[in-house]
Amino acid sequence: MNKVRSYKGVPVNSFGFPIYNPSKKPVKSKHNKRIFLNTFLSNVKKGTPKNLIVMYDIPHEKKKERDWFRRHLKKFNYIMIQKSVWVGPSPLPKDFIDYVKSIDLQDKLKTFKLAKPYTEKENNF
Numbered sequence: 001m002n003k004v005r006s007y008k009g010v011p012v013n014s015f016g017f018p019i020y021n022p023s024k025k026p027v028k029s030k031h032n033k034r035i036f037l038n039t040f041l042s043n044v045k046k047g048t049p050k051n052l053i054v055m056y057d058i059p060h061e062k063k064k065e066r067d068w069f070r071r072h073l074k075k076f077n078y079i080m081i082q083k084s085v086w087v088g089p090s091p092l093p094k095d096f097i098d099y100v101k102s103i104d105l106q107d108k109l110k111t112f113k114l115a116k117p118y119t120e121k122e123n124n125f
Contacts, residue, residue, distance in 0.1 A: 020095075037068045037103070040096045042075045044089050049117035050079065052090035056109035065103055072096065079118075087118045 005012050011019045020038045054073065058066040073080075076096075078088030090113060100106055 037065065038099055040072060040075070040093060040099070042077065043093070044077050046077065048077065048089040050077075050087050050089055050119075051114045051117045052088060052092070053081075053112040053114060054078065054086045054088070054092075054109060055112070056084050056105075058084075058105060058108050062105070062108075065105060069100070069105065069109075087114075 005014070007016065013019055018039055020040075056066075056069065058069065073086045073088065076088055076092065078086040080086050090111075092111070097106075100109070
């Protein structure tokens with residue numbers, strides 16, 4: 001028998017991570033705020049060259065989504081250059097980008113591919 005566990009109303013696996021179902025829309029409360037945002041795993045290795053710049057401008061009204069986005073950039077081994085400018089390995093996972101589109105953040109961020117990989121040693125002043 002396969003028992004579905006939940007934590008604060010969200011279905012979770014045996015490790016306590018939320019179960020991602022791409023066919024479901026994000027759950028909203030009666031105040032039109034999302035109860036939870038999906039979690040994605042990183043399959044990027046530490047030594048991967050950082051050749052993608054991600055710039056975003058997510059308004060204060062979407063603070064929860066902005067913090068979620070920053071946490072995932074860290075998880076994907078991105079480095080913060082400025083508060084809303086990050087550099088890291090490309091490409092971002094497709095399921096992550098699809099989810100970003102589903103929570104209406106796609107028009108609030110831009111990505112740029114670098115000609116040469118970013119290295120911190122070259123940019124020390």
